[in-house]
Amino acid sequence: MKTRLNKIFATIAAIGLACVAHAAETVKVGVLHSLSGTMAISETSLKDVLLFTFDEINKSGGIKVGGKSVLIEPVVVDPASNWPLFAEKAEQLLVKDKVAAVFGCWTSVSRKSCLPVFEKENGLLFYPVQYEGEELSKNIFYTAEAVNQQAIPPVDYMLAEGKKKFYLLGSDYVYPRTTNKILKKYLKMKGIPDSDIEEIYTPFGHTDYQTIVASIKSFSAGGKACIISTLNGDTNVPFFKEFANAGLTSENCPVVSFSISEDEFRGLPAKQLVGHLGCWTYFMSIKTPENTKFVNDFLKWVKAPVVTGVSYNVSGVDPKGRVTCSPMNLSRMGVYLWKQAVEKAGTFNVDKVRTALIGQKFKGPVGEVVMQANHHLVNNVFIGETLASGQFKVIKTFNAVAGEPFSDKFLGK
Amino acid sequence: MIKFSKLELLAVALAAFVGLVVLPCLNAFVPPSSGFHVTTFSLSLYGKYLTYAVLALGVNLLWGYTGLLSLGQCLFFSLGGYCLGMNMMMNISRLGQYHEAIPDFMVFLEFPARYPETGGLPPHWMPFKHFWFAGLMVVLVPAAVAALFGWLAFRSRIKGVYFSILSQALTYAACLMFFRNDFTFGGNNGLTDFKFLLGTPSLEAGEIARPADFIAKLSEGRDGVSKHLWSQIPEPSQKRLKELADANQGAAGEVLLGAELNKILATGLIYEERRFSEVALAPEIKRRLGQNPRDTGMLNLNRDLLESAFPQDVARKRFQGFVVNDPATKRALYICSGALLLLTYLFCRWLTSTKFGLIQRAVRDSENRVLFSGYATASFKLFVFVTAAVIAGLGGALFVPQVGIINPSEMGADKSIEAVIWVAVGGRGNLLGPILGAIGVNSLKSYATHSFAEQWPYILGGLFVFVTLFMPKGLVGLPSQIRAFWSKPGSTAADAESAAPLKPGKTARL
Numbered sequence: 001m002k003t004r005l006n007k008i009f010a011t012i013a014a015i016g017l018a019c020v021a022h023a024a025e026t027v028k029v030g031v032l033h034s035l036s037g038t039m040a041i042s043e044t045s046l047k048d049v050l051l052f053t054f055d056e057i058n059k060s061g062g063i064k065v066g067g068k069s070v071l072i073e074p075v076v077v078d079p080a081s082n083w084p085l086f087a088e089k090a091e092q093l094l095v096k097d098k099v100a101a102v103f104g105c106w107t108s109v110s111r112k113s114c115l116p117v118f119e120k121e122n123g124l125l126f127y128p129v130q131y132e133g134e135e136l137s138k139n140i141f142y143t144a145e146a147v148n149q150q151a152i153p154p155v156d157y158m159l160a161e162g163k164k165k166f167y168l169l170g171s172d173y174v175y176p177r178t179t180n181k182i183l184k185k186y187l188k189m190k191g192i193p194d195s196d197i198e199e200i201y202t203p204f205g206h207t208d209y210q211t212i213v214a215s216i217k218s219f220s221a222g223g224k225a226c227i228i229s230t231l232n233g234d235t236n237v238p239f240f241k242e243f244a245n246a247g248l249t250s251e252n253c254p255v256v257s258f259s260i261s262e263d264e265f266r267g268l269p270a271k272q273l274v275g276h277l278g279c280w281t282y283f284m285s286i287k288t289p290e291n292t293k294f295v296n297d298f299l300k301w302v303k304a305p306v307v308t309g310v311s312y313n314v315s316g317v318d319p320k321g322r323v324t325c326s327p328m329n330l331s332r333m334g335v336y337l338w339k340q341a342v343e344k345a346g347t348f349n350v351d352k353v354r355t356a357l358i359g360q361k362f363k364g365p366v367g368e369v370v371m372q373a374n375h376h377l378v379n380n381v382f383i384g385e386t387l388a389s390g391q392f393k394v395i396k397t398f399n400a401v402a403g404e405p406f407s408d409k410f411l412g413k
Numbered sequence: 414m415i416k417f418s419k420l421e422l423l424a425v426a427l428a429a430f431v432g433l434v435v436l437p438c439l440n441a442f443v444p445p446s447s448g449f450h451v452t453t454f455s456l457s458l459y460g461k462y463l464t465y466a467v468l469a470l471g472v473n474l475l476w477g478y479t480g481l482l483s484l485g486q487c488l489f490f491s492l493g494g495y496c497l498g499m500n501m502m503m504n505i506s507r508l509g510q511y512h513e514a515i516p517d518f519m520v521f522l523e524f525p526a527r528y529p530e531t532g533g534l535p536p537h538w539m540p541f542k543h544f545w546f547a548g549l550m551v552v553l554v555p556a557a558v559a560a561l562f563g564w565l566a567f568r569s570r571i572k573g574v575y576f577s578i579l580s581q582a583l584t585y586a587a588c589l590m591f592f593r594n595d596f597t598f599g600g601n602n603g604l605t606d607f608k609f610l611l612g613t614p615s616l617e618a619g620e621i622a623r624p625a626d627f628i629a630k631l632s633e634g635r636d637g638v639s640k641h642l643w644s645q646i647p648e649p650s651q652k653r654l655k656e657l658a659d660a661n662q663g664a665a666g667e668v669l670l671g672a673e674l675n676k677i678l679a680t681g682l683i684y685e686e687r688r689f690s691e692v693a694l695a696p697e698i699k700r701r702l703g704q705n706p707r708d709t710g711m712l713n714l715n716r717d718l719l720e721s722a723f724p725q726d727v728a729r730k731r732f733q734g735f736v737v738n739d740p741a742t743k744r745a746l747y748i749c750s751g752a753l754l755l756l757t758y759l760f761c762r763w764l765t766s767t768k769f770g771l772i773q774r775a776v777r778d779s780e781n782r783v784l785f786s787g788y789a790t791a792s793f794k795l796f797v798f799v800t801a802a803v804i805a806g807l808g809g810a811l812f813v814p815q816v817g818i819i820n821p822s823e824m825g826a827d828k829s830i831e832a833v834i835w836v837a838v839g840g841r842g843n844l845l846g847p848i849l850g851a852i853g854v855n856s857l858k859s860y861a862t863h864s865f866a867e868q869w870p871y872i873l874g875g876l877f878v879f880v881t882l883f884m885p886k887g888l889v890g891l892p893s894q895i896r897a898f899w900s901k902p903g904s905t906a907a908d909a910e911s912a913a914p915l916k917p918g919k920t921a922r923l
Contacts, residue, residue, distance in 0.1 A: 036869075036870050076866045077862055078862045078867070078869060079862070083818055083820055083822060084461075084816040084817075087817055087818060088461070088816070089863065092454070095452060109601055109602045109605075109818075109820055109822075112602055112605045112606065112818070113605060113817065113818040116606060116738060116817050120738045134510065134521055136510075172594060172600070172601075173594070174518070174594070174600060174601055174602050177522065177594055177600075178521055181521070181523065201594075204592065315867045315868075316867040
């Protein structure tokens, strides 16, 4: 009953605000995340957090441009985990809807698919998911973690912990390949010989980890070994199961996973991962007033999702078991950085906003970020230990790590 | 010769006129402010649908006319796409992210260490430098794969649902193979970031006539353009270039100078009025300068400017290819897709109206009888299978430059099943149905994923279920179905007359 009353009040308030805001101008902003297909499980959360952020901004008066308040009107499309469709939808958003900016993409291939469209139409894309770097488009802002923000810190940590042997395990696609290539170079620089580095790739959705775990067992026999995992999605379940069955634990052979965040644990049993490590620029468990507010507001929002002030019907938001995670935080911060840049530039003009974005600072839930001239963020990096609840306990913090997309810049040729 | 009824001739001519003449003209000549203007985005989208329609015609030739339900047609579609995609990757040449002579993904996968003798390019990529070769492969590769698979399958008399499953397995296996980075086709990301079609403005090996002299000329800065170009080259490279020129090591000098000049060509327009005051520019170049082109258009223009400024040093490229994202190129690709669809339609129309077509349908309706009448049905089926693969390959080749990416997920079994659904929705066993189905379903998908982003799978899924249950002959069969319903209340759709008679039980079966 209480929730229903709340809903009614919320609706009344929304209608009231809509009436007040009726005079306000709106600006269209694109949301380009797969809501169906294989990537929907990850990307839907990003769509949710984007709508939540638009609601947050609209509630607090929208974007102030040239003395006016402009409310954000979302245009949500579904590229359906279909890469050519990403390009089509991106073009539709830019050409037909004339959106001022687009927030979206998860996989690198989806980003690569729509990159030429953003360059041709001179659009703006904010990309929030950790990726392999080696790319810099003037039309894309990468709020995501670059390799030197997600892969290098845990390796440093492992080296400091006295680990001497590194087993690089990944799904066979570009992100793990490139990350591991960079890590191998980095490890060599740190004096780890080739014989102590193993590199293995498995196909997507691989389930048979018996031989690999056996080889890990013999590899880690002398102790001082760790695993850097870039395994993606479902395939983690059989891997960690087999890993535990073989008697390996986080004590004798810790695994650092780069692709498992709090949101993945909604569909992945955390039990077998307890004690293993993750590395992100955000954890839900970090206690700061800003983060507590973000988490609470978001969890409240998913129960009665609306975008205040504009006629947009929010649907498909799952209210159960919701969490926040790094890509979600980076999505949200992307919106705020864009908002600030628009306010600074006093216009939605892409070229002017792009210039204004450089040097833009935002105090996020877990620390301040700065947008650099290379379109990547300076951000805090955290290493966390997995808990049975699917949360992470921070065990190490690296402050203000500057994202750098090109590995030769931080490794040297 | 094909015998057309007057109505059909009129319809085909009208559709071809509207599709191939009116729409492109509305795009090219009507100003964007007008309500009749067709945007390049829409035209390019229609072009994509047309290539899908070509694929659907191939599926229909197999399923509707020969009774072979192939769930792997997208393999051939993708193979055609990959062949042309490889050529377009080669056209990027030294203008990619890393300014190396090989495609970007080969650079970061460290192919130069794997294929040192070719500078990183896998040997089987080399002939794809030539468009004619890639074009030939667009036809030959799908044909060869289809011939091999078909020969094995039909010789063993694999048919019905077993053939469907095998074809699905084939495309899935290929998909997994292409996913692997070691397979040298770009792995999961596939081929993307195409810039030019049919040529490249990049300065390639052998295009600088006397590298040592050219380096000297640039470093002395005799004119405005030389001064500007030299100032853009970073200092270490300047030093190295001078050393190479002094030592008269032209070949090494050319590689470095080529790389540096390509970087400059890709960074920004090199033109400035004062800088080019002594250079005679062709009126055509002046016209393009006025348009202030961006990105790849700018690259093309830069190359022309460079050639005009140094006619003795830089080789004249007669033809630098089309800029893939240029509206004119998009229009041309759309027209090509339309023309391909028309030709495929006419070909299928001809094939099915010949004696061959009769045997084809006989194979569909009762293969054993045809076999016992003394026809080698396996050879007939093999021919149709190879033909459909070639049709799919051609469609794929035109699909790729219009959408700008080809990757293994296009080979997934789901994509092939989608193609079968288009044919089922449009109506199989005739030539209009698949075209209607492909264009209709994809238009609906484009519309619904935008306007009903959350609900569209239900809309499309509901449509498919409805069509399968209540419209066994698809959209094309709808008029006769309605007629039958009105004239004989209580009769079923299957009793209705149609151009391609199907037994009642057959329609429900895959």
